Amino acid sequence: MLESSSVNCVIYHADCTDGFGSAYAAWKLLGNRAEYHACKHGQTPPDVKDKVVIIQPFGRGINHVDNTFVDSTGRSIEYKDLKSIIITEIESYYLKFKNENCSFLKRWPSKYDLAAWHVILKKQGHQNPHIHPSGWLSGVIYLKVVPSFKKNEGAIEFSLNGEKYYDAESPKVLHLPKTGDIVIFPSSLHHRTIPFSADTDRISIAFDLVPNLKKGL
Ligand SMILES: [Fe+2]
Numbered sequence: 001m002l003e004s005s006s007v008n009c010v011i012y013h014a015d016c017t018d019g020f021g022s023a024y025a026a027w028k029l030l031g032n033r034a035e036y037h038a039c040k041h042g043q044t045p046p047d048v049k050d051k052v053v054i055i056q057p058f059g060r061g062i063n064h065v066d067n068t069f070v071d072s073t074g075r076s077i078e079y080k081d082l083k084s085i086i087i088t089e090i091e092s093y094y095l096k097f098k099n100e101n102c103s104f105l106k107r108w109p110s111k112y113d114l115a116a117w118h119v120i121l122k123k124q125g126h127q128n129p130h131i132h133p134s135g136w137l138s139g140v141i142y143l144k145v146v147p148s149f150k151k152n153e154g155a156i157e158f159s160l161n162g163e164k165y166y167d168a169e170s171p172k173v174l175h176l177p178k179t180g181d182i183v184i185f186p187s188s189l190h191h192r193t194i195p196f197s198a199d200t201d202r203i204s205i206a207f208d209l210v211p212n213l214k215k216g217l
Helices: 017-033 081-097
Strands: 009-013 035-039 053-055 068-070 076-078 112-121 137-144 156-159 173-175 182-186 190-193 202-211
Touching: 009 017, 017 035, 017 081, 017 112, 017 137, 017 202, 035 112, 081 112, 081 137, 081 182, 081 202
Parallel strands: 009 035, 009 053
Antiparallel strands: 068 076, 112 202, 137 182, 137 202, 156 173, 156 190
């Protein structure tokens, strides 16, 4: 039987909600001890020579055991709980700020959908300032971070400066993420990532709370 603590390589299904969830689940158990690869059917797999590998949900033949993981407290959690974890964090965010006097909170959508995707950045990888036009609230869960070398490499930066609006005098907020951090912010806020020089992957799951106009605001 495979000893879970010996695993140092995780292959998970790319562009797939179950894949995202399983990558997160694996990280909860293994953290930075493992490397993570998003793969699709028909794609050349990564070189796993001398690696102890687990392959997360591909296709439909997944049994109940494969759909669970053990968190750092020894508790068994199902992958699908990732969605409820995100929703719980969103609701906590709203409860914390709901009495603020701003339209962002006063017009909070009563019905919404959740969109999520994974982001893998490699050496020198970064994202330019952008917003998420279809979202109301956005967030990131960090599965694997990179060394900052005391230069904020791999950090996420929030500002009012980007392609949609610009205020050079406005302050910037920088967050240097740790593995496991969940960062939540208005989708209309410009954000970018700082390029990093480490020869490793920076892996995260991003998500948007998208108002569901069919269900009403
Ligand atoms: Fe983004």
